[in-house]
Amino acid sequence: MRRTLLLFSIFIFLSAAFSSRADAQTARRDSLLFEAAKCERIVYEAQNPREVNAALRRKAELYKQAGLYKEAGATLERVRMYLVAAPERGDVLVQKALCAFLAEDYDSAMSLLAEAGVECNYVQPKLKNEWAAMLLTLLVPAGYCYVGAPGEGLVSTALNAASVTWAVTQISAGLPVIGILGGCLCLSETYMGAQERVAYLLELHNREALREAKRSAVGKALLDCLQ
Amino acid sequence: MKEPTGGGVKMRKTKLLLALLLVCAPVCRAQQRPISQDLGFIDYLIGNNFTTDALSWLDGNAYQPSDTLAYLRGLTLYTAGKLELAAEQFSKVPAESGYYDRSVFYGVVSDAYSGSYDRGLGRLEAYNGPYQELKYFEMAALSLLKDDKAGYKAAASAFTYSDYTMTEGERLFDKVYDERYATPQKSPWLAAGLSAAIPGLGKIYAGRKDEGIAALMTVGVLAGFTAEAWVKKGPTDWRTIVFGTLGSLFYIGNIYGSYMSVGIYNDTLKDAQNTAVVFNLHLPVRSIFK
Numbered sequence: 001m002r003r004t005l006l007l008f009s010i011f012i013f014l015s016a017a018f019s020s021r022a023d024a025q026t027a028r029r030d031s032l033l034f035e036a037a038k039c040e041r042i043v044y045e046a047q048n049p050r051e052v053n054a055a056l057r058r059k060a061e062l063y064k065q066a067g068l069y070k071e072a073g074a075t076l077e078r079v080r081m082y083l084v085a086a087p088e089r090g091d092v093l094v095q096k097a098l099c100a101f102l103a104e105d106y107d108s109a110m111s112l113l114a115e116a117g118v119e120c121n122y123v124q125p126k127l128k129n130e131w132a133a134m135l136l137t138l139l140v141p142a143g144y145c146y147v148g149a150p151g152e153g154l155v156s157t158a159l160n161a162a163s164v165t166w167a168v169t170q171i172s173a174g175l176p177v178i179g180i181l182g183g184c185l186c187l188s189e190t191y192m193g194a195q196e197r198v199a200y201l202l203e204l205h206n207r208e209a210l211r212e213a214k215r216s217a218v219g220k221a222l223l224d225c226l227q
Numbered sequence: 228m229k230e231p232t233g234g235g236v237k238m239r240k241t242k243l244l245l246a247l248l249l250v251c252a253p254v255c256r257a258q259q260r261p262i263s264q265d266l267g268f269i270d271y272l273i274g275n276n277f278t279t280d281a282l283s284w285l286d287g288n289a290y291q292p293s294d295t296l297a298y299l300r301g302l303t304l305y306t307a308g309k310l311e312l313a314a315e316q317f318s319k320v321p322a323e324s325g326y327y328d329r330s331v332f333y334g335v336v337s338d339a340y341s342g343s344y345d346r347g348l349g350r351l352e353a354y355n356g357p358y359q360e361l362k363y364f365e366m367a368a369l370s371l372l373k374d375d376k377a378g379y380k381a382a383a384s385a386f387t388y389s390d391y392t393m394t395e396g397e398r399l400f401d402k403v404y405d406e407r408y409a410t411p412q413k414s415p416w417l418a419a420g421l422s423a424a425i426p427g428l429g430k431i432y433a434g435r436k437d438e439g440i441a442a443l444m445t446v447g448v449l450a451g452f453t454a455e456a457w458v459k460k461g462p463t464d465w466r467t468i469v470f471g472t473l474g475s476l477f478y479i480g481n482i483y484g485s486y487m488s489v490g491i492y493n494d495t496l497k498d499a500q501n502t503a504v505v506f507n508l509h510l511p512v513r514s515i516f517k
Contacts, residue, residue, distance in 0.1 A: 034287035037272075037280040044268050071279065177455045178466065181448060 032066040053079050057092070064099060073099035073108075090116045094225045101222055106214040113221055122217030125209040128202050137198045140191070147201040156197070159190040259291045262299065269299050278307035294324035301333060310337040314346070328356045329516040335365050336509045344373045360385060361511060364393050367400050368508040372501055376408050392514040396507035403500045415489040422485035426478055429485025433492045442481045449474035 039059035046052045056079050063072035076096045084092055093116035100109035113120040128147060137143025140160055144153025167183025170176075262269075265288070272281035281303040290296050301316030317334030320326050331354050338347030347369050351362050363385035370378030383404070386397045413433065422429030427443035430436075453474050456466035 030283070030286070033279060033283040037284040037287065040272065040277060040280045041268060041284075044271050068279070174459060175455055175466070178452045178470075182452065185448065 029066050032062050036062040036066070049080055049083050053083055057095075060095065060099070064102070069099045069103040073103060090118075094118065094222070097218070098222055098226070101215075101218050104215075106211065106218050109218045109222075110214060113218065113225075116225075118221055118225055120217055120221035122213045125213040127206045127209060130199070130202060133198055133202045134195070137195050140194045143194065143198040144201075147198055147205055149201055152197070156190065156194045160187065160194070163187045163190050259289045262290045262293055262296045265290075266295070266299075269303075273299075273302055273306055276306065278303055282307060294320045294326055298324070298326035298330050301330060301337075305333055305337055310341045313337045314341065314343065318350075328354075328358055329512075331356070332358070332361060332365065332512045332516065335369070336512055339365075339369060339372060339505050339508050344369050348373075358515070360387060360390055360393065361515065364396060364400075364511065365508060368396075368504050371400060371403055371407075371504050374407075376404075379404055390511075392511040396510060399503060399507050403504060407497070407500065412493055413489045415486045418485040418489040419482050422482045426481050429482065430488055433485060433488035435488055438484075438488075442477070442484070446474060446477050446481065449477055 036059045039055040039062065042055035043052050043059075046055065056075055060072040060075040060079075063069075063075060073096055076092060076099060079092055081089060081092065093112050097109045097112035097116065097118075100106075100112060110120050110122075133143055133146055136146045141150070141153040141157045144150060144156060163183055163186035166186060167179045170179030170182060173179075265284070269281060269284065272278075272284065281299075285296070285300055285303060297316050297319035301313045301320070304310070304313035304316060314334050314337035317330040317337065320330035324330070331350050334350050335347040338344065338350070348366065351366050351369070354362055356362075363382045367379050367382035367386070370376075370382055379400075383397075383400065386393075386401075388394050388397055418429035418432050420429070421432050422442075425443070426446040427439035427441070430439035430442055449470055452470040453467055456464055456470060460466060
């Protein structure tokens with residue numbers, strides 16, 4: 001009984017703690033968004049374009065703190081760059097790049113950094129070769145191993161072996177139609193399926209490698225700029 | 228001096244609370260301000276699609292409750308795509324309000340998008356304002372969405388095909404009506420019959436040519452395997468039994484699949500028509516109440 005009571009109390013305490021934390025986070029976000037709306041009010045009422053720029057930059061910062069990175073980037077896009085003093089222009093562009101980076105749009109972040117004159121060259125990652133993969137998949141498990149999926153390769157090999165065994169046993173049992181046609185149909189699924197799967201895995205691997213290289217390069221460049 | 232009893236203490240506390248409430252109420256009320264002060268700014272936010280700002284602004288400020296506030300909240304939520312909430316706000320605008328007409332029609336569009344067709348029809352039936360053709364236009368659209376043939380006929384009789392904001396929509400609704408009720412629909416039973424005669428033909432009839440050819444080949448190959456095994460090994464050989472069973476299953480499955488395909492085809496067509504109806508439903512509302 002005492003143990004149940006203790007567990008119940010802990011449960012109540014943890015629920016209260018977590019729910020108040022979530023409430024606090026929501027309240028903070030709401031307050032940031034309200035502040036951002038106030039900045040927009042300044043933009044709406046401002047007579048001076050410099051005032052507009054200052055409000056927009058503040059609003060972008062608030063959006064960034066609220067985790068709305070795309071919106072922060074879009075707000076910075078509205079900053080009238082011709083009014084921004086030359087030394088500050090780079091800062092605005094870097095902020096835009098940071099928003100794009102946080103929104104996981106690394107290509108835009110790279111071009112913005114380039115515009116700001118910040119060097120951001122990513123090291124071309126070692127991509128897997130499409131032709132090599134295709135040729136290696138002629139020997140099914142080799143193709144799978146090449147793209148880093150040996151487990152799948154093993155399963156695929158077993159299925160291919162079963163298809164061939166089926167064809168051979170049926171032909172030798174005097175049933176050529178079942179053997180040849182059936183074997184071909186099975187192999188068209190297992191063998192050609194392996195080719196398609198390897199091509200897909202290769203594309204996935206290369207895309208991810210490229211994305212990671214860009215992410216790391218932009219992240220490093222931004223870190224250098226902001227420090 | 229006489230000590231107060233338990234009941235007396237409770238009574239005194241209640242009185243104190245009431246007094247506090249009376250003192251605080253006007254103070255709280257004084258902090259609320261009319262929305263009319265910020266009308267231009269909120270119009271600017273909605274017009275520029277800054278819906279996050281508009282929602283934060285409306286939620287963050289203490290405005291006096293009013294029909295304008297309800298309408299603006301509704302319009303902001305509508306622009307932000309929060310249609311259920313928008314419909315609720317539009318419902319709060321009373322008939323005496325200057326925003327009543329637009330609230331009714333924006334409310335109907337929100338209802339149509341969120342699938343609350345009956346609520347939308349209820350709004351329109353209660354409406355007696357100047358936009359009568361728009362009322363019947365939306366009633367016709369909701370009837371189509373509800374699949375109510377008679378309701379559509381009754382509402383469409385008020386179409387004039389002369390208001391440029393609605394002409395295109397009215398013609399489209401008539402076309403959808405003809406396609407749905409005047410043109411014979413594809414029959415699932417005919418598809419099943421065709422697949423029974425020639426495997427895959429029912430699928431081709433349902434507009435799935437590739438699947439039809441694939442079904443014909445699968446059933447054909449399995450029949451061929453069964454025939455070979457039967458001729459060479461006899462009807463009791465395991466291959467004859469396995470391929471025969473598989474072939475029969477595919478054959479029956481294909482008949483059932485063809486029946487279902489026509490149902491899916493009809494549903495897909497209806498979905499596309501409904502999407503077009505809902506899209507055309509909101510266009511005149513946007514144009515008229517810009």
